[in-house]
Amino acid sequence: MNGAPVDEKTALEHGLTAEEFANFCTAIGRAPNLAELGVVSVMWSEHCSYKSSRAVLRDLPKEGPRVLQGPGENAGAVSIGDGLAAVFKIESHNHPSYIEPYHGAATGVGGILRDVFTMGARPIANLNSLRFGAFDHPRTRYLVSGVVSGVGGYGNCVGVPTVGGEIYFDRGYNENILVNAFTLGIVREDGIFRAEASGVGNPVLYVGSKTGRDGIHGASLLASSEFDDETEDKRPTVQVGDPFTEKLLIEACLELMERDAIVAIQDMGAAGLTSSSVEMADRGDVGICIDLDKVPKREEGMTPYEILLSESQERMLIVARAGSEEQVREVFRKWDLDAAVIGEVTDDRRLRVFAGGEEVVNLPVSPLANGAPVYERHSAPPTKQTELQRLSLADVPSPGDYNRCLLSLLAAPNIASREWVYSQYDHYVGGNTVVRPGSDAAVVRVKGTQKAIALSVDCNSRYCLLDPYVGAMTAVVEAARNVVCAGAEPIGVTDCLNFGNPEKPEVMWQFREAIKGIRDACNALSLPVVSGNVSFYNETDGRPIPPTPTIAMVGLMEDVRHHCVQWFESEGDLVIMLGRTREELGGSEYLATVHGLVRGTPPWMDLSVEKAVQAVCLEAIREGIVTSAHDLSEGGLAVGLAECCISGPGAPLGAEIELEASIRPDAWLFGESQSRIVVSVKSRHLSRLREIAAQRSTPLTVLGTVRGSRLRIGRLVDVDVTELRDTWSGALAKLMRGEEA
Amino acid sequence: MGTAMKCGVITFPGSLDDADTLYSVRQLLGFEGVALWHKDRDLQGVDFIVLPGGFSYGDYLRTGALARFAPVMESVVEFASNGGLVMGLCNGFQILCESGLLPGALVRNQSLRYVCAEVGVRVERSNTPFTNACKTGDVLRLPIKHGEGCFAADEATLGRLEENGQVLVRYVDESGDPTAAANPNGSLHNIAGIVNEAGNVFGMMPHAEHACDRLLGLEDGAKVFRSVEQWLLRGGRA
Numbered sequence: 001m002n003g004a005p006v007d008e009k010t011a012l013e014h015g016l017t018a019e020e021f022a023n024f025c026t027a028i029g030r031a032p033n034l035a036e037l038g039v040v041s042v043m044w045s046e047h048c049s050y051k052s053s054r055a056v057l058r059d060l061p062k063e064g065p066r067v068l069q070g071p072g073e074n075a076g077a078v079s080i081g082d083g084l085a086a087v088f089k090i091e092s093h094n095h096p097s098y099i100e101p102y103h104g105a106a107t108g109v110g111g112i113l114r115d116v117f118t119m120g121a122r123p124i125a126n127l128n129s130l131r132f133g134a135f136d137h138p139r140t141r142y143l144v145s146g147v148v149s150g151v152g153g154y155g156n157c158v159g160v161p162t163v164g165g166e167i168y169f170d171r172g173y174n175e176n177i178l179v180n181a182f183t184l185g186i187v188r189e190d191g192i193f194r195a196e197a198s199g200v201g202n203p204v205l206y207v208g209s210k211t212g213r214d215g216i217h218g219a220s221l222l223a224s225s226e227f228d229d230e231t232e233d234k235r236p237t238v239q240v241g242d243p244f245t246e247k248l249l250i251e252a253c254l255e256l257m258e259r260d261a262i263v264a265i266q267d268m269g270a271a272g273l274t275s276s277s278v279e280m281a282d283r284g285d286v287g288i289c290i291d292l293d294k295v296p297k298r299e300e301g302m303t304p305y306e307i308l309l310s311e312s313q314e315r316m317l318i319v320a321r322a323g324s325e326e327q328v329r330e331v332f333r334k335w336d337l338d339a340a341v342i343g344e345v346t347d348d349r350r351l352r353v354f355a356g357g358e359e360v361v362n363l364p365v366s367p368l369a370n371g372a373p374v375y376e377r378h379s380a381p382p383t384k385q386t387e388l389q390r391l392s393l394a395d396v397p398s399p400g401d402y403n404r405c406l407l408s409l410l411a412a413p414n415i416a417s418r419e420w421v422y423s424q425y426d427h428y429v430g431g432n433t434v435v436r437p438g439s440d441a442a443v444v445r446v447k448g449t450q451k452a453i454a455l456s457v458d459c460n461s462r463y464c465l466l467d468p469y470v471g472a473m474t475a476v477v478e479a480a481r482n483v484v485c486a487g488a489e490p491i492g493v494t495d496c497l498n499f500g501n502p503e504k505p506e507v508m509w510q511f512r513e514a515i516k517g518i519r520d521a522c523n524a525l526s527l528p529v530v531s532g533n534v535s536f537y538n539e540t541d542g543r544p545i546p547p548t549p550t551i552a553m554v555g556l557m558e559d560v561r562h563h564c565v566q567w568f569e570s571e572g573d574l575v576i577m578l579g580r581t582r583e584e585l586g587g588s589e590y591l592a593t594v595h596g597l598v599r600g601t602p603p604w605m606d607l608s609v610e611k612a613v614q615a616v617c618l619e620a621i622r623e624g625i626v627t628s629a630h631d632l633s634e635g636g637l638a639v640g641l642a643e644c645c646i647s648g649p650g651a652p653l654g655a656e657i658e659l660e661a662s663i664r665p666d667a668w669l670f671g672e673s674q675s676r677i678v679v680s681v682k683s684r685h686l687s688r689l690r691e692i693a694a695q696r697s698t699p700l701t702v703l704g705t706v707r708g709s710r711l712r713i714g715r716l717v718d719v720d721v722t723e724l725r726d727t728w729s730g731a732l733a734k735l736m737r738g739e740e741a
Numbered sequence: 742m743g744t745a746m747k748c749g750v751i752t753f754p755g756s757l758d759d760a761d762t763l764y765s766v767r768q769l770l771g772f773e774g775v776a777l778w779h780k781d782r783d784l785q786g787v788d789f790i791v792l793p794g795g796f797s798y799g800d801y802l803r804t805g806a807l808a809r810f811a812p813v814m815e816s817v818v819e820f821a822s823n824g825g826l827v828m829g830l831c832n833g834f835q836i837l838c839e840s841g842l843l844p845g846a847l848v849r850n851q852s853l854r855y856v857c858a859e860v861g862v863r864v865e866r867s868n869t870p871f872t873n874a875c876k877t878g879d880v881l882r883l884p885i886k887h888g889e890g891c892f893a894a895d896e897a898t899l900g901r902l903e904e905n906g907q908v909l910v911r912y913v914d915e916s917g918d919p920t921a922a923a924n925p926n927g928s929l930h931n932i933a934g935i936v937n938e939a940g941n942v943f944g945m946m947p948h949a950e951h952a953c954d955r956l957l958g959l960e961d962g963a964k965v966f967r968s969v970e971q972w973l974l975r976g977g978r979a
Contacts (some may be wrong), residue, residue, distance in 0.1 A: 149855070150856070152855050153855075156796075156855060156857075156886070157755075157757075157796045157799070157800075158757075158887075159757030159795065160756075234895070242799070243796075243799070244754070244755050244796060244798070244799025245799075247754075247755055247757070247796075248754055248755075335754070336754060377806060422857075423853055423856055423857055423858055424856070424857065425855075425857055426854050426855075426857050426886040426950065427857055427886075428759050428884045428886055429758060429761065429886070429951075431761040431764055431765070431950075431951060431957065432953065432957075434958075435954060435955060437956075447764070504852065511907075560956065571955045576888065616946075625912065649859070
């Protein structure tokens with residue numbers, strides 16, 4: 001073997017522990033050289049190996065009649081009928097986006113797109129879930145503006161519409177923002193490609209951009225450790241994206257997939273050439289042999305170590321059928337992209353790498369992939385958890401002026417209109433967007449069918465901080481509720497689990513609780529988790545972020561004509577609430593915005609009640625008796641009603657709500673009781689809606705009528721809807737200009 | 742024309758709305774859609790050419806600046822100089838300006854941000870190949886999505902464009918007035934689209950091809966395509 005063996009000190013510098021290094025030496029029967037250490041350090045990093053989460057994730061439901069591909073591949077796939085499948089995944093790009101917001105966010109979008117078209121699916125929709133610090137933090141506006149333009153800069157340029165997402169602000173993210181990107185693609189069920197190498201002697205091809213020195217150790221040193229004073233020095237580990245090349249790569253790969261040339265294909269994402277070749281070999285139980293001299297490079301003098309660990313973007317590794325090399329080259333030539341045979345599949349289950357005619361890496365595949373360590377980390381609730389959950393409503397003074405409360409909530413960064421953000425994203429390209437950003441869920445039709453897909457991404461991390469179990473459960477059901485409000489049946493989940501340092505028992509406790517919450521909610525709603533991503537070490541100077549298990553939900557609509565929006569559409573319609581309001585304010589936006597309190601327990605969650613409410617709403621929408629449907633969430637009933645009045649594309653509509661509060665007025669107006677949906681219907685449909693609700697024992701309350709130009713709620717609220725709209729729609733732009741909202 | 746209008750849509754590397762344009766003309770408007778490839782000079786006998794939106798050549802150097810050197814553009818220039826109808830939408834408009842087929846230039850939006858929104862544009866003249874299915878003063882609802890859509894030209898050019906009636910569509914508000922608030926990108930004179938002096942080459946930033954489908958909410962873009970169809974059916978008269 002070429003190259004001197006490394007010592008433990010070098011291994012520690014690469015992020016391995018002394019024990020991990022010793023174990024690896026035992027597994028291969030010697031100490032690795034530097035290039036080999038590079039390989040094992042990325043493969044065993046938290047980011048690639050899931051060593052702290054793997055044991056816990058086993059609890060998640062992954063099966064279901066529609067599931068074609070569960071976790072473990074580039075992305076998950078569920079059947080949508082008619083021989084078609086929806087392929088989707090969400091992934092984080094948190095640390096790179098904090099260090100270099102534009103390119104960090106942009107390459108996050110690029111990476112998730114590749115995960116989906118690698119499977120043979122044409123990407124048709126993107127979502128994103130973003131978390132930033134408070135607006136009074138000096139870096140927040142810079143980060144928001146950089147990340148949003150990065151997401152747009154990449155997505156807009158590859159021709160995939162960004163149809164929805166979420167963005168929240170909380171001081172818990174001041175120094176560790178979250179950027180989670182989601183892509184959905186559509187593929188024929190019999191046209192799904194996987195990343196399982198096979199066929200000894202088959203050529204291994206490198207396609208796409210040339211390899212440079214960017215992103216080396218992005219996965220191991222950047223994504224798998226905490227932030228501290230030296231974080232800025234890690235800027236070179238952030239990759240730079242080129243969406244133009246990605247667009248060509250999408251077209252070239254999808255065109256090649258129409259031919260019978262590909263055996264296996266995988267994106268070179270985190271840990272680049274190393275992880276793609278090791279993972280493909282491992283899945284297929286074969287070996288791979290690579291000659292680095294044949295890798296297209298954009299810089300001279302790159303060492304084997306650098307080439308193996310580069311995270312240069314827009315590259316794919318293909319195992320092709322022997323003899324089809326020229327076909328591959330021809331397609332890539334058409335799209336002006338590199339395609340080079342760099343190696344072949346072997347039968348020795350080893351990763352062997354050559355450079356300058358010498359062997360520089362010779363490692364068994366299995367210890368690198370499946371042999372990575374699995375940790376059962378210690379977990380214990382934070383000592384302050386009980387204190388955090390303590391909330392006595394008697395100590396919360398009732399504000400006198402509810403109009404003012406409503407206006408200040410509508411201007412709050414977490415509730416204000418997101419138009420400033422989504423107007424920077426192309427949501428038209430592809431020509432499928434039926435419901436654009438700004439409703440509970442986006443709806444994209446599936447060309448060539450009557451079907452459509454509804455999409456939502458959700459997580460209230462304040463709830464998760466107060467109770468990660470209930471918070472995570474709520475994230476799942478709320479994402480499902482959003483999709484239901486659009487008229488679709490939830491059929492699959494992908495999750496992006498953003499947490500602090502898993503070596504800390506309280507973070508591990510949050511993680512375990514959140515997984516239990518996702519598990520229970522998914523089981524109750526019969527939803528499989530088909531793909532996902534874990535992002536640990538989201539902390540700075542020892543302070544972890546609030547636990548943020550982001551849930552992206554995919555819903556299926558058999559007939560696109562049944563799509564529904566959240567805003568009121570006509571005067572005279574009845575306003576009806578499905579579900580029940582409890583006297584609870586814990587974890588609410590009202591408590592945080594008006595009283596400056598983040599405490600209590602999140603809203604009560606009963607999964608059987610939730611399931612019934614969703615079933616009632618979906619059935620009513622499918623029968624065509626619902627004009628609009630809106631899930632009640634942050635800001636409660638009053639904010640939800642206001643959104644129904646003002647969020648539509650036309651002139652705002654007023655509403656008269658005659659019902660008086662039977663509980664504390666602020667809890668009635670702004671409490672965030674779950675499992676509630678506000679629908680508007682023609683009065684002639686009321687009796688039928690009552691029947692549907694009664695069949696599932698779901699409470700139904702007639703609140704009032706869509707009418708006039710004011711929102712009146714009993715004797716508590718009375719505001720002109722134009723004032724509501726102006727406050728709500730302009731707030732985020734004002735905050736971004738540095739003004740008070 | 743005895744059969745359906747043959748509408749050619751060019752794909753440059755980085756074109757994004759090419760497939761959507763083909764879908765709209767084929768599935769929604771009933772034309773024959775012909776995919777044209779940037780490396781080919783053969784226009785396959787099309788009646789009408791669309792340069793679609795996107796980021797041709799990644800918008801490197803300047804938007805539209807590299808696409809003008811594509812082999813297909815030699816044929817397009819020749820087609821246009823023989824009176825053939827050519828329409829550039831968004832990036833297509835930028836390419837037409839860069840190739841000198843249209844005057845002026847599209848520069849960075851005044852906000853310095855990419856903007857995706859639904860806008861109203863007023864039809865300034867209806868006796869043209871691209872607007873004859875509309876009435877002068879009609880307001881069309883169309884989507885825009887661009888980072889560099891701010892129309893710029895020197896005073897003399899601008900004066901000529903106005904004088905000759907070459908401004909075909911202008912950004913307007915709900916009452917049909919070209920106000921500053923209705924201008925999404927800072928374009929001079931709220932210009933959304935112009936024709937050349939001969940009247941056969943049209944460029945605009947809004948996406949007519951994304952406004953042909955009732956299911957997706959906007960249909961006014963179909964009027965632009967119908968205008969071209971009617972113009973050709975009548976043998977090139979308003």
